[in-house]
Amino acid sequence: MKLTVQEILEDLHAAEIDCQRFEKKYGILTEYFYSAYTNGSLEDNGNPDYALWAGAYEVKLDREEIYRNLIVIRSPLFTNLPNLKFEDVEY
Numbered sequence: 645m646k647l648t649v650q651e652i653l654e655d656l657h658a659a660e661i662d663c664q665r666f667e668k669k670y671g672i673l674t675e676y677f678y679s680a681y682t683n684g685s686l687e688d689n690g691n692p693d694y695a696l697w698a699g700a701y702e703v704k705l706d707r708e709e710i711y712r713n714l715i716v717i718r719s720p721l722f723t724n725l726p727n728l729k730f731e732d733v734e735y
Contacts, residue, residue, distance in 0.1 A: 647710070656707040662700035666693060674701050 647655075663674040670677065670693075678701050680686035681694055688694045
């Protein structure tokens, strides 16, 4: 799959907004929710929000990794950030 830098950032921001919405609704930070969700200690009782929340967090983690790898691979970006232009980013 090819993503532009803009698409990576849009996905990341949308996932963060989704996670924040669930955090406000359930009163727990996403990291703690996700840990309980994935290790089976959370009783979800079929709550569809939990799968959506976990999915949003996984997208966030994935896009952060892609972005981090992009920055590390192209470290000169730090000195030339205002002129940054990418056509496509492949992962």
